[in-house]
Amino acid sequence: MTLNPKYSLPKEKIKVLLLENIHQNAIDYFRNNGYTNVEYLKYSLNKDELKEKVKDVHLLGIRSRTNITSEVLTHAKKLIAIGCFSIGTNQVDLQTAKIKGIPVFNAPFSNTRSVAELVISECIFLIRKIPEKNFYAHNGKWLKDASNSFEVRGKNIGIIGYGHIGSQVSVLAEGLGMNVYYYDIMPKLTLGNAKACNSLEELLKISDIITLHVPETEKTKNMIAYEQLKLMKRGSYIINTSRGTVVNLNDLAKVLEEKHLGGAAIDVYPVEPASNNEPFVNVLQKFQNVILTPHIGGSTSEAQANIALEVSEKLVKYCDVGSTIGATNFVEISLQPNINNQRFLHIHKNHPGVLNKITKVFTSRNLNIAAQYLQTDPYIGYVIIDIDGKDDAKNILKELKLIPGTIKVRMLY
Incomplete structure (x- = not known):
């Protein structure tokens, strides 16, 4: 997939932080899919260390020792998604992550x-x-x-x-x-x-x-x-x-x-x-x-290898195409890449009229919407729009961000 180097963040600039000795399979999967900016630590971080570290992180991978509180999330200005390389997700403030437009993925069956x-x-x-x-x-x-x-x-x-x-x-x-x-x-x-x-x-x-x-x-x-x-x-x-x-x-x-x-x-x-x-x-x-025993129920080589692949695959799929299947705190949308079009992601508060305003950003430019996907829950809405051909991405992104209720906007390609 070729990303627009000007308005869509190149994969090599997307920073991945993996904590707590996550299995090597995760590192390999990210790198094999073009995510080469991977920082890997064998230990967890305390709250202050974590708040400082997440400021520039786009994808965060943790296990059970790291607590992602609402306070930590206020420092994660660039965070796109969180991967819990475990069965549970109780170590993350899921509601705060949701309202900040950050889906959380896990591996509920791998161990x-x-x-x-x-x-x-x-x-x-x-x-x-x-x-x-x-x-x-x-x-x-x-x-x-x-x-x-x-x-x-x-x-x-x-x-x-x-x-x-x-x-x-x-x-x-x-x-x-x-x-x-x-x-x-x-x-x-x-x-x-x-x-x-x-x-x-x-x-x-x-x-x-x-x-x-x-x-x-x-x-x-x-x-x-x-x-x-x-x-x-x-x-x-x-x-x-x-x-x-x-x-x-x-x-x-x-x-x-x-x-x-x-x-x-x-x-x-x-x-x-x-x-x-x-x-x-x-x-x-x-x-x-x-x-x-020291919380080792799922601590086998086979389980950790499977968890590493499952969670990293979900994170890459979300980052690459916008699919949220497997997210524990987010509306789920399954879709395939369509690199012949431009794809925009818009996460917003679930307020009446937001979708209409999003659509007008494109129709006012006489752009044909090739596909549109929307899911909502009581708190947020998540819309994905593919448009035919290529257009002025810079101004489109600017207008989408100005829509009242907007949480996050991304252009994938």
Whole structure:
């Protein structure tokens, strides 16, 4: 694709910043597609460093440690899009990004298998009492004992949240001979012999192992607290690889002290260290029957490679042609390049009459609009206009920017 060097920013001048040791696949994808101005850092930045760094950045790639707050976004004057190289996007102020015309992309399914495999391995480790036996072996004690050590075959696993990861856990667990039960607030297609429960309470009462796979929302915050933990079977286990606010860890510690649960495995926390150099302190560290892992559910080579490709592809596609498919906070438009025309992008507040004003910018010049794409939500409108041939891009862009309610304007080619 040949970009107009005068009014459409050449790819080599589009600055890409990748933080937190994102997989090499992302760097390669950007460079292979003409984005050679890539800065790559293996660590996250603190708020002040980030505010300074994003001033000249057009495309920003982050993982889970970097928080893109509304304050950070006020400094990101040139930012076109954000890529979260992760499942979730809760580390970004999505609403502020939207009203500033910045779509946020992620990879919601790329690490599904990795998380599911970790959950299954933790099921086996917990029910076989491996954490305690490992601890004692490291301290010189030979604890060869079969009491309270079981096979997972024939046990009940309860899955809270039967989405992409939860359903994958369901398939793997059934393959091991487990009885699969699940609870989800939305009706879901049941896989294999899994059985849906009518309530969370029903699921908690019948399960030998509970595993959580829900997003972070107001409804899921502390959804598993003391009351819910006490509903679980005595000697049962809980695994959380979803979000750190879903399980109240202080309540979990209390239930473990009471010997009501047999153990737990936790991979996510309400507050996590910003880097590997910071100390990790948690109320569960004193328990020998608890597996604590540093948010590694999706941290496999395969998952990170897939995430890198998926998110970088979405960012490049948006930057190249304007497609917003896969954006979590933005209206979605799918389209192909059409370099025989000029293509203009206009993001604006969703006010009546804006589209009419945009159209008049072109019709007043007797330009033929070859194609027009529009999507709106309650806050913003996103319109893409292709015009036949080539025309005075400089003045067209100037007029589009003057339309009341305009947030961002770009010419792609």
